[in-house]
Amino acid sequence: MGEIVLIRHGETTWSASGRHTSVTDLDLTEHGVSQAKALVPLLAGRRFEAVWSSPRKRALVTADLAGLPVTAVIPDLAEWAYGDYEGRTSEEIRGEDPDWTLWTDGGKGPGGESADEVAARLDRALAEAEPLLERGDVAFVAHGHSLRVAAARWLGRPARDGRDFTIDTASVSALGYEHGGHAVTLWNLTAAAAGNA
Numbered sequence: 103m104g105e106i107v108l109i110r111h112g113e114t115t116w117s118a119s120g121r122h123t124s125v126t127d128l129d130l131t132e133h134g135v136s137q138a139k140a141l142v143p144l145l146a147g148r149r150f151e152a153v154w155s156s157p158r159k160r161a162l163v164t165a166d167l168a169g170l171p172v173t174a175v176i177p178d179l180a181e182w183a184y185g186d187y188e189g190r191t192s193e194e195i196r197g198e199d200p201d202w203t204l205w206t207d208g209g210k211g212p213g214g215e216s217a218d219e220v221a222a223r224l225d226r227a228l229a230e231a232e233p234l235l236e237r238g239d240v241a242f243v244a245h246g247h248s249l250r251v252a253a254a255r256w257l258g259r260p261a262r263d264g265r266d267f268t269i270d271t272a273s274v275s276a277l278g279y280e281h282g283g284h285a286v287t288l289w290n291l292t293a294a295a296a297g298n299a
Contacts, residue, residue, distance in 0.1 A: 103235055103236065103278065103279055104149075104151060104234070104235040104236070104237065104238045104239040104240065104278075105235065105239050105240075105276040105277060105278040105287055105288075106228065106231050106232075106235070106239070106240050106241075106242060106252075106256070106276065106277040106278070107145070107148065107150075107239050107240070107241045107242070107274060107275070107276050108242050108244070108249045108252060108253070108269075108274070108275040108276065108277065109141065109145075109164065109165070109168065109170075109241055109242065109243045109244070109272075109273070109274055109275075110244065110245065110246055110249055110269050110270065110271055110272065110273050111130070111134070111138070111156075111158075111160040111161045111163075111164040111243065111244070111245060111271065111272070112130045112131075112133075112134030112135060112136075112137040112138040112160070112163075112164050112167070112271055112272040113130060113131050113133050113134035113137055113271045113272070114128040114129065114130055114131060114134060114160055115128065115131055116128055116189065117134075117246070117271050118131065118133075119191070120191045120192065120193075121189050121190060121191055122184040122187050122188060122189065122190055122191070122192075122204075123181065123188070123189070123245075124180065124181040124182060124183045124184050124188055124209075124245075125180075125181075125183065125188060125213075126188060126189060127158055127159045127160070128159070128160055129159065129160070129163070130160055130163055130164065130167075134160075134164075134271065134272070135163075135167060137271060137272030137292075137293065138163065138164040138167035138168050138272055139167050139168070140272065140292075140293035141164070141167075141168035141169075141272055141274065141293065142168055142169050143293070143296075144274045144291060144292075144293060144296060145168060145169070145170065145241075145274065148238075148239050149238040149239060150170065150238055150239050150240070150241055151234045151235075151237045151238035151239060151240055152173045152174065152231070152234055152240045152241070153165060153170045153171060153172050153173050153174075153240075153241040153243065154172070154173065154174050154175075154176045154179060154227070154231070154240065154241060154242055154243070155172045155174075155175055155176065155179065155243040155244070156175075156176070156177075156179040156180045156181065156243065156244040156245060156248070157175050157176075157177055157179075157180060158180065158181065158245070161179070161243045161244055161245065162175070162243075164243055164272065165241070165243040168243075170241055170243065172243070176227055176242075177223075178223040178224065178226050178227045179223075179224075179227055179242055179243075179244040179245075179248060180223075180244075180245070180248065181244070181245035181246070181247055181248050182204065182208075182209065182215055182220050182245075182247040182248055182251070183209050183213055183214055183215040184204075184209040184210070184213075184214060184215075185209035185210045185211035185212065185213035185214025185215070186209070186210040186211035186213070186214065187209055187210050187214065188209075188213075192204075203265070204247065205217060205261075205262040205264065205265040206262055208220075217251075217260070217261035217262050218261065220247070220248065220251050220261055221251060221254075221255055221260070221261035223248075224248060224251045224252045224255050224261075225255055227242065227252070228252060228255060228256055228277075235278075239276075246269050246271075247264065249269055249275065250264030250265070250267045250269055251264040252264075252277070253267050253275065253277060253286060253289075254266075254267070256277040256284050256286070257284055257285075257286065258284065267286075267289065267290075268290060269289075269290055270290055270292050272292060272293070273290045273291060273292045274288065274291045274292075275288055275289045275290055275291070276288035276289075
């Protein structure tokens with residue numbers, strides 16, 4: 103049985119500075135390009151039945167540099183929409199709203215998504231991917247918050263429980279099975295952690 107392999111895109115200027123990035127379509131930094139290329143050995147030996155990417159350039163470029171031909175661009179894998187909080191750090195947001203957390207309060211304004219809305223998107227992607235696991239792995243090349251929600255939902259937990267999973271840029275995680283039930287089988291492996299950087 104295959105696994106859903108979660109691959110977070112390489113570093114951008116905004117991810118490096120902690121700025122919330124959803125719809126802003128940023129390029130990878132030079133370091134992000136190196137990170138994405140360093141994913142190749144971490145993915146070696148896997149047989150991908152499908153490689154699905156978020157529509158954002160940073161995810162598509164990461165897939166390409168990691169040697170993964172994208173078989174479908176999946177809008178449901180896009181990052182959590184932050185609305186008015188796009189481009190701002192959590193510290194800046196809490197300067198105005200000290201009790202705010204993305205996990206409970208979501209994005210702000212007309213373009214912002216709630217945790218339930220993000221969960222619904224990731225539930226669709228997971229449900230479409232799971233039948234393919236009988237033939238091999240399915241890659242989700244996407245973003246920090248959306249992949250954390252995917253992990254929580256795979257385990258049957260609410261989207262807000264994604265806060266319990268940290269995930270670095272250009273990391274590999276996997277969702278699979280243990281004794282017939284859903285499990286996290288690998289989490290947050292980077293080339294540096296694997297000794298490949």
